[in-house]
Amino acid sequence: MLEAPRARLTAVAVHLPSRYRTMEEIRAGIAAAGSPYVPPPGLLQDVTGVRGVHVREEGECSSDLAVSAARKALADAGTAIGDVDLLLYAATCQDMFEPATSHLVAAKLGATCPVFDVTNACNSVLNAMEVASAFIATRRYRTVLIACGETGTMVTRWHVPDREALMRAMPGYTVSDAGAALLLTAGPAGQDDPGVLALRFAADSTAWNACTVSGGGSMHPRAFDDEHMTIRLNGDLLRTTAVEGLPFLRQAAERELEAVRASSFIAFHQIGMPQYQEMVDRLPLPADRCMPAVAEHGNCAAASLPLQLVKALETDRIEPGDTVAMIGLASGMSFGLALVRW
Structure with a gap:
């Protein structure tokens, strides 16, 4: 009986938007929104330990961030999009309710393989790795591209009525926009193989x-x-x-x-x-x-x-x-x- 192939992580890539928003700029945005409560200077960074976040360009979608990262991963691996057997979109964010964002990513990349979304909040990429590894182990697919596009700054709260509301919204002040991609391919499953x-x-x-x-x-x-x-x-x-x-x-x-x-x-x-x-x-x-x-x-x-x-x-x-x-x-x-x- 042939040994099942092992999913190998051939390439990993990220895309970070060039715009960067500091915690002080976020504080200024809360003030500009006319909030009844504006945190004192330095509070956001003191509470979170975060200096700032990456912010997408105006009109840039989750699929755009995913595509930018996917192109990097494919280039690093020397793999053509036509060699990808399955494309998984895995992220907290999406472009729209219907269709699945994986279709938009595939269209922008020129992919013609099967696609679907894997969504489980911040574990989406890790769950997509599980799906890809299972498909590769059963020889269903040999090359799987996982693409992720996060536009988390959309859930930042700008109008803050009081300090409690600020504290409940605190995770929204540390979220960044980012793209990521992983390319997994079938390989041998020996004791020392990757x-x-x-x-x-x-x-x-x-x-x-x-x-x-x-x-x-x-x-x-x-x-x-x-x-x-x-x-x-x-x-x-x-x-x-x-x-x-x-x-x-x-x-x-x-x-x-x-x-x-x-x-x-x-x-x-x-x-x-x-x-x-x-x-x-x-x-x-x-x-x-x-x-x-x-x-x-x-x-x-x-x-x-x-x-x-x-x-x-x-x-x-x-x-x-x-x-x-x-x-x-x-x-x-x-x-x-x-x-x-x-």
């Missing part, structure tokens, strides 16, 4: 209401209220959904976390520096093998894990043969973990 070694996922869906953008769906189909159209924390303001989920994550993936701690580089989803530090301290993770990308780039949602991989590659923190860990955390609440040999 590729996706392990995947583990879990969910605690009873916590779905902890962090929401509730407008636009069947619950609030024609919402215009900022409480529905901007991101909102609905639970304890002193804790985040990511931090609250750490005990659940340790219980669900105790064995895999040992392999994570032994990895050469560890990427995990980041929404702000306090959550970053708590992740490092409480899991616990070796700080010298992690990267606080959120401080400079903000929360890039589902593009945050690819961003950290690209930054690690650019600084030679990942070399061929290294094992890399990826930890995903998403509202819902969802958890994901991947181990990849480079």
